[in-house]
Amino acid sequence: MEWIYQANDPLWPTVAGSVLIFLVVVILTRIVGLRSFAKFTAYDFAFTIAVGSIISSILTSSTTVVHGSVAIVTLLLLTFVFSSLQRRFQWVNQLISxxxxxxxxxxxxxxxxxxxxxxxxxxxxxxxxxxxxxxxxxxxxxxxxxxxxxxxxxxxxxxxxxxxxxxxxxxxxxx
Structure with missing residues (x-):
């Protein structure tokens, strides 16, 4: 039955991490905008997959909430920069889209x-x-x-x- 539950499972840290990372993602999405989770380009898709992987790492205690939050902030900043460059320069748009x-x-x-x-x-x-x-x-x-x-x-x-x-x-x- 150990595959169902183990006494040393970090249940409370997982609950706390879930709440914290949920709040981080909601706040960052409100700051950066809904564009952050759109799927217009290949990098949008890659971003969504990467954020999911980071959240999974946080919830399974492979990394800390702060470390994961910094990674998500970095990815959001990258998507913001690329979407801005995409609007400004046609060649970037053609390269990415x-x-x-x-x-x-x-x-x-x-x-x-x-x-x-x-x-x-x-x-x-x-x-x-x-x-x-x-x-x-x-x-x-x-x-x-x-x-x-x-x-x-x-x-x-x-x-x-x-x-x-x-x-x-x-x-x-x-x-």
């Missing part, structure tokens, strides 16, 4: 783009089903976003819509 990629243009599947993005046709069709697409003719566009999410822009059977002129701004048609 992936541009969205068109996977379907209307009812046409762009196989070359699927291959470039390493997305299987079956995965694309699964996303269409998730979006309640019944016929390919309902699809206006499918975009692999810079976050890795797939956006399905479609109309219902009775709708007769076209895409707004700016909705695909910044989306690559060719890899």
């Amino acid at each position: 992936n541009k969205p990629l068109l996977l379907m243009k209307g009812p046409e599947i762009l196989d070359k783009n699927l291959a470039h993005a390493r997305v299987e046709r079956s995965q694309l069709i699964a996303k269409l089903r998730e979006a309640n697409v019944i016929h390919f003719d309902q699809v206006l566009a499918v975009v692999l976003e810079s976050t890795g999410d797939i956006s399905v822009l479609h109309v219902g059977d009775d709708d007769d819509c076209s895409l707004g002129e700016n909705i695909l701004e910044g989306v690559r048609e060719h890899p």
